[in-house]
Amino acid sequence: xxxxxxxxxxxxxxxxxxxxxxxxxxxxxxxxxxxxxxxxxxxxxxxxxxxxxxxxxxxxxxxxxxxxxxxxxxxxxxxxxxxxxxxxxxxxxxxxxxxxxxxxxxxxxxxxxxxxxxxxxxxxxxxxxxxxxxxxxxxxxxxxxxxxxxxxxxxxxxxxxxxxxxxxxxxxxxxxxxxxxxxxxxxxxxxxxxxxxxxxxxxxxxxxxxxxxxxxxxxxxxxxxxxxxxxxxxxxxxxxxxxxxxxxxxxxxxxxxxxxxxxxxxxxxxxxxxxxxxxxxxxxxxxxxxxxxxxxxxxxxxxxxxxxxxxxxxxx
Amino acid sequence: xxxxxxxxxxxxxxxxxxxxxxxxxxxxxxxxxxxxxxxxxxxxxxxxxxxxxxxxxxxxxxxxxxxxxxxxxxxxxxxxxxxxxxxxxxxxxxxxxxxxxxxxxxxxxxxxxxxxxxxxxxxxxxxxxxxxxxxxxxxxxxxxxxxxxxxxxxxxxxxxxxxxxxxxxxxxxxxxxxxxxxxxxxxxxxxxxxxxxxxxxxxxxxxxxxxxxxxxxxxxxxxxxxxxxxxxxxxxxxxxxxxxxxxxxxxxxxxxxxxxxx
Numbered sequence: 037x038x039x040x041x042x043x044x045x046x047x048x049x050x051x052x053x054x055x056x057x058x059x060x061x062x063x064x065x066x067x068x069x070x071x072x073x074x075x076x077x078x079x080x081x082x083x084x085x086x087x088x089x090x091x092x093x094x095x096x097x098x099x100x101x102x103x104x105x106x107x108x109x110x111x112x113x114x115x116x117x118x119x120x121x122x123x124x125x126x127x128x129x130x131x132x133x134x135x136x137x138x139x140x141x142x143x144x145x146x147x148x149x150x151x152x153x154x155x156x157x158x159x160x161x162x163x164x165x166x167x168x169x170x171x172x173x174x175x176x177x178x179x180x181x182x183x184x185x186x187x188x189x190x191x192x193x194x195x196x197x198x199x200x201x202x203x204x205x206x207x208x209x210x211x212x213x214x215x216x217x218x219x220x221x222x223x224x225x226x227x228x229x230x231x232x233x234x235x236x237x238x239x240x241x242x243x244x245x246x247x248x249x250x251x252x253x254x255x256x257x258x259x260x261x262x263x264x265x266x267x268x269x270x271x272x273x274x275x276x277x278x279x280x281x282x283x284x285x286x287x288x289x290x291x292x293x294x295x296x297x298x299x300x301x302x303x304x305x306x307x308x309x310x311x312x313x314x315x316x317x318x319x320x321x322x323x324x325x326x327x328x329x330x331x332x333x334x335x336x337x338x339x340x341x342x343x344x345x346x347x348x349x350x351x352x
Numbered sequence: 353x354x355x356x357x358x359x360x361x362x363x364x365x366x367x368x369x370x371x372x373x374x375x376x377x378x379x380x381x382x383x384x385x386x387x388x389x390x391x392x393x394x395x396x397x398x399x400x401x402x403x404x405x406x407x408x409x410x411x412x413x414x415x416x417x418x419x420x421x422x423x424x425x426x427x428x429x430x431x432x433x434x435x436x437x438x439x440x441x442x443x444x445x446x447x448x449x450x451x452x453x454x455x456x457x458x459x460x461x462x463x464x465x466x467x468x469x470x471x472x473x474x475x476x477x478x479x480x481x482x483x484x485x486x487x488x489x490x491x492x493x494x495x496x497x498x499x500x501x502x503x504x505x506x507x508x509x510x511x512x513x514x515x516x517x518x519x520x521x522x523x524x525x526x527x528x529x530x531x532x533x534x535x536x537x538x539x540x541x542x543x544x545x546x547x548x549x550x551x552x553x554x555x556x557x558x559x560x561x562x563x564x565x566x567x568x569x570x571x572x573x574x575x576x577x578x579x580x581x582x583x584x585x586x587x588x589x590x591x592x593x594x595x596x597x598x599x600x601x602x603x604x605x606x607x608x609x610x611x612x613x614x
Contacts, residue, residue: 207467214466214473215459215480222453225442232402232436233520234428234457243463 051198055191064190066302068262071197072255074298075204077282078291079251084280085289086212087244088224089139090147093154094279097249099161099271100127101256106174106266107167116180120257127253128246135245140238142227154271161268173267180261193262200258201295204251208291211247220244224289274316281319285326287333296334353416355380355555356432356524361400361410370396372579373410378524383546383556385570385587389599392576394559395437398528401557402434403427415523428457431523437532440513443502447493450501450512451484452477454519484519491515491545507538511545524555531562543569567591575599 058064080094104123108114114122138149161168168174180187180196187196211217219240222230227237260266278301286297305315330337354377361374371393378384386394399405401412403424412419414432422430442450459476466473488494491511496504501512510530517525530546531539543565550556560566566573566587573590575583583593590596 210467210470210473211463213477215456215461215476216463216466218449218453218477218480219456219461221445221449222442222456225444226439228404229436229440229442229516230453230456231424232404232428232434233454233516234425234433234459235453236423236425247463 047202051195055194061190064194066306068190068193068197070299070302071194071201072259072262073279073282073302074201074295075197075255075258076252077279077286077294077298078204078208079248079255080279081283081288081291081294082208082211082220082244082248082251084283085294086217086220086224087241089241089245090144090280091150091245092147092273092276092280093134093150093152093157094252095271095273095275096150096154096157097127097131097252098256098259098275099157099266099268100130101253102260102266102270103161103168103174103256104253105257105260106177109178109261110174110176116182116261120254123257124250124253127256128250131246131249132242135242139241139245151273154273154276158268158271161271168268171268173265175265177260177264177266179264180258187261193258197258197262200254204254205291205295207247207251211244212291216240216243277316277319281323283333284323285333287335290333290335292338293333293335300334354378354413355382355415356401356557357411357413358397358401359411359413361397361412362408363396363400363405364408370579371400371407371576374574374576374579374581375410376574376581376584378555378557380523380555381550381553382571383550383558383569385566385573386557386559386576387561387566387573388576388582391578393579394576395528396579397576398434398526398557398559402432402526404434425457428520428522431521432526433457433517433520433522433524434526435513435517435528435530437528440528441501441509441516443500445501446497447488447499447501447504447512448481448484448497451487451515451519452480454487454516455480455483455521457520457522487515487519490518490548507534507541510534510538510542514545514549518549518554522554524557525549527556527558527560529559529561531560531565534562536564539565 054067055064058067076094076098080091083089083091101123104126105119108119108122134150134153138146141149162170164170187193212220219230219235222233222235223237223240231237282297282301283294285300286295287293308315308318326333332339356378358377359375361371362369363371374397376384386397388394396405400407403419403422407420410420414427414430419427419432442453445453485494485497488497491514493508493511493515496508501509504512514527514530527546531542534542539562546556546558546569558570570587572585573587574581575590575596577599582599583590583596
């Protein structure tokens with residue numbers, strides 16, 4: 037309890053100091069993006085890491101969150117945080133509707149259904165011009181305004197996104213450490229046995245998937261507010277594959293690993309801009325290497341290093 | 353009233369009748385063995401009763417209520433819990449976590465409780481840990497609580513499988529070949545464990561090949577062959593039954609065991 041409190045305090049202190057240490061707008065921008073990706077990746081990790089189901093349509097749910105906020109704020113003038121909460125609810129509801137039939141399927145079918153759903157949604161966003169303005173996208177999404185204060189600079193959004201990441205971490209942790217989390221683990225590790233000890237596997241997959249999509253919708257909503265613009269490319273497979281890479285390379289089923297993955301895959305591609313057209317291939321190669329050489333991701337590697345160090349200490 | 357009543361249970365796979373009008377019943381506190389040569393339909397019968405396979409015909413009543421057609425997790429919540437021949441544990445988790453998950457049958461986890469009533473939720477989880485430790489003490493596995501289940505010795509894995517099921521607080525514990533692949537000392541420990549489980553008031557139904565385990569442990573036996581029940585009764589009587597002897601000796605599996613323990 038005390039350790040967790042101290043860690044939380046340290047995290048807040050670091051985040052508070054960060055925008056004064058990192059001063060370039062460009063790097064602050066990357067930090068904001070990393071935070072948004074982190075929330076999206078935590079949402080995927082609930083599905084991939086804790087339930088063991090691969091969603092290939094993750095970006096679609098990010099897009100639902102972003103378009104929800106865009107439409108709610110542009111047409112109805114819904115204020116923050118009502119648009120955020122509504123975006124979460126709408127995205128969660130889509131998660132429920134897609135998950136209900138598809139999570140009954142075993143094997144690769146869930147991955148195929150989610151992939152198809154994302155493609156359909158991208159085409160809808162592209163072609164339903166009267167609502168989404170198609171490929172032109174929705175511009176002029178107003179910035180977040182809270183108690184009369186407008187969030188306009190990158191620095192403002194670093195704090196806002198950090199708060200969102202904090203909430204996402206707490207939600208994920210609370211879920212995972214609870215009896216619900218035990219049911220998730222049972223389903224992931226051995227669905228048949230979980231069923232035999234009274235776990236309704238479909239119900240918990242649906243809970244986990246919907247909860248993950250609520251987080252993802254929140255990421256999309258804040259993203260739309262931050263860049264003031266959303267278009268159908270945000271629903272593309274590129275973003276899905278980026279987030280999958282974050283979770284797998286960072287370490288599935290761990291909050292810390294997911295955060296490391298989000299930072300890595302936001303900053304790394306920026307420094308590898310020279311090889312832009314090879315980015316997707318590079319992600320593919322990295323995922324393959326991670327699966328073969330560090331199946332528990334960077335987090336698993338850190339854990340093993342820590343255990344090794346402790347063992348050496350004990351031996352000395 | 354019997355705890356479990358199976359009536360004319362039947363399942364067809366295309367032209368094959370894998371279980372053919374099998375009937376038997378189980379009184380509370382009993383240990384019943386379901387035996388028979390390979391392919392007799394024992395495990396299929398098990399899967400039907402525990403809800404993992406839909407039946408073609410017949411009826412199953414558990415605690416006086418119709419049980420056929422209910423999903424396995426609902427049956428587990430009513431107190432009918434089974435193990436599996438293979439992979440009857442959560443391999444990637446610790447022994448303690450395995451037994452904690454086993455308790456899900458008596459839980460009603462809620463997302464809202466997890467998110468909004470954190471202190472109460474922590475107390476619930478602490479109680480699960482406590483109860484898991486009690487179960488592991490009963491299994492004599494206390495020193496192994498932190499071990500990854502997949503790293504356990506084979507005999508310990510089989511004991512843990514029973515522990516996971518026990519954690520669900522079953523009224524009827526169904527064990528699918530618990531002694532398969534065990535050496536004599538391991539199966540002797542298992543025999544004692546099952547006896548102690550019955551002494552706790554749990555009724556046991558087991559499918560088993562190991563005749564030493566079956567003959568000395570079971571109160572009654574039901575013998576299946578080619579999907580049909582061919583004999584039923586006390587172990588001593590069943591092992592003298594000419595049909596049973598013919599089936600076992602004819603198949604050449606376990607026949608000597610069935611005969612020599614008469």
